[in-house]
Amino acid sequence: MVIKMKKSLFLVVIIVIFMLAGCGSKNKRMEELALEVEKTAPAQGMYDAGSMEESGETGSMALKSEDALSNEVRNVSEGRKLIRNVDMSVETEQFDSLMKKIPEKVEELGGYTENLNTSGTMLSNENKRKQGSIIARIPADHLDSFVEEVEGFSNVYRKNEWVEDVTLQYVDAESRKRSLEIELERLLELMGQAQNIESVIAIETRLSEIRYELENYGSQLRVFDNLIEYSTVTINIEEVQRLTPKKEEGAFKRISQGFLTSIDNIGYGLKEGAIGFLIILPYLFIMGIFAGAVILIIVWGVRKARKKGWGVGLLKGKEKKRRGKEGE
Template structure:
C-alpha cells in the first residue's frame, strides 16, 4: 500500500510540473517584450500605452539618456554679427569694382547687389548714382574689410548689431541628440516586433523623427552660416562734395573749399565743352551765315570808302578859265 501511495504522489507531482511548464510556455505573446510594447497611441496621441509599467520605464530611460548626452555650452559663443554702412564716394566705378574684388579676396561672396541712377559726370541729367550691396564676409575678416571700406569712402552713418544664439544652438543640438537616441531605440523595437500593428506604428514614429531631424539640421546649418559669415550691407551714393561728418579746422576747411571750387570749375568746363560739341549742327550754320553777312558788309564799306575820295577829288579840282 505504501508503494502504491508513493507512486500516486509521484505521478501527481509530475502532472503538476508538466501543467506548470505548459502554462508558462503559452502565457503571452512572443513578438515584443512587455517592457517596450507600445500601441499606436503612444506615437500619434490617439490612444494610451499598452503597458503602464513599460511606459514609465521607457520614459525614464529616455529622459536619463537625454540628460546624460545633453551637450554643454560651447566654449566659443555663437554670435551673429550684422553691420550697415551709409557711404559717399566721388569715384563710384572704382569703389564698386574694388569692393567686389575685396570680398572675393577675403573668401566672402556678394549676396545681393542693386544699382541705379545717372553719373554726375555724364552728359545727361545729373544723377546721383547709387548702389546697395549686401556682402557675406568671414567673421574673422570683417574688421579688416570695414577698415578698408572706411578708408576709401566717406562714412555718413554706421550701425552694428550682434545676436547671441548660443543658447538656441545648444538647445537645438540637445533636442536633436534626444531624437537620435529615440530613433535608435525605435530601430531596435522594429527589429524585435512581429505584429503588423506594432511595425506600422514604429515606422510612423520613425518618419516623424526623420522629418524633425532634417528640420533641426537645416536650422543648425543656417545658424552656422550666419555665425561664420557676417552680413555687411553697404548703401553707396555718388557725390561731388562729401557731407561733413565732423567739425574741421580752418586749414582743412580752406583746403576743402579750394578743392571744391576747382572741382566745380573742372566740371563746368567739361560740361561747356560737351554742350559746345553736341550743338554744332545748330550753331555752325548760324555762325557761317553771320560771318558771310559781316564779310559782305565790310566789303561794301570798303567799296563805298574807295569811291568817296574819288568823288571828292573831282569836286575839289579847279575849273578852267572861260575865254
C-alpha cells in the same frame, strides 16, 4: 500564447515610454495601446521578474542618455552663438576702381559677394552721379580687418554695427535634434523586435514624424551656422567730386574748402552748359535756317510789291476816297 502576448504588450509599453521621452508629441494610436496595457496588465499579471528587470535596464539607459544630453547642452552654451552685421555708407572719387577692389578683397579673405548693384552708368545718363551697393559675406574672424580695408579704400561717413545673440535658439534646436536622434535609434531597435502588425504600424508612424522634425531642425541649424560663420556687410557707395571732411575744420579751412567747392560747382555748371549747348546746336542750326528762309521770303515779297507800285496805288486810292467824302 500567453508568452507572445506578454512580449507584445511589453513592446507597446516601451514604445509609449520613448514617445513621452521625445519632443512631447503624442500619437492617438499610441494612447489607445497604452490604455489597453493599463486595463489588461493588472488583471492577468502579465509581468514576470525577468520583464521587470529588463524594463529597469531600459529606464536606466534612458536616464543615462538624458544626462549625456544635458552635459552636451551645457558645453554648447559655454560658447556664445553670435551673428555680426555691419552697414556702411561710403563715398569715393574713384567709383569704378572701388567697385572692383571690394569684391576682390572679399574673395581674398575667404568670403563671397552675395549681391552687387550699380546705377548711373548708362550712356544716356552719363551725367548722373554713379551709385552702387554691395552685400558681402565675410568670415567672422576677418570682419574687423575687412571693415578697416574698406575705410582705407573710401571715405566712410556712416557705419552701423550690431550683434544678434542666438545662443538660446541654437541650443534649443540642437538639443531637440539630439533627443529625436536618440528616440530614432531606439525605435529602429524596437522595429526589429516587433511581433505584430499593430506595433510595426505604430513604430513606422512615429519614425516618419521624427524624420520630418529632424530635417526641420537640421535646416534651422545650418542656417544659424552660415550666419554665425559668415558676417553680413552691406556697403552703399556714392560717387562724389570732393570727399566730405571727416572732422570739423577751423574757420579758415572751412572758408577755403567752401571757396574751392564753389569754384568746382561753377566749373561743373559751365562744363554742363557747354555740353548742353553742343547737344542742341544741330536743332538750333535747323531752326535758324527755317527762320532765315521765312524772313527772306517776307523781304522779297515787300520789295516786289514796291516795284510794281502796289503800295503807291493803294495810297492814292485811299486819298481820293477821303477827298470825295470831304466834298460831299
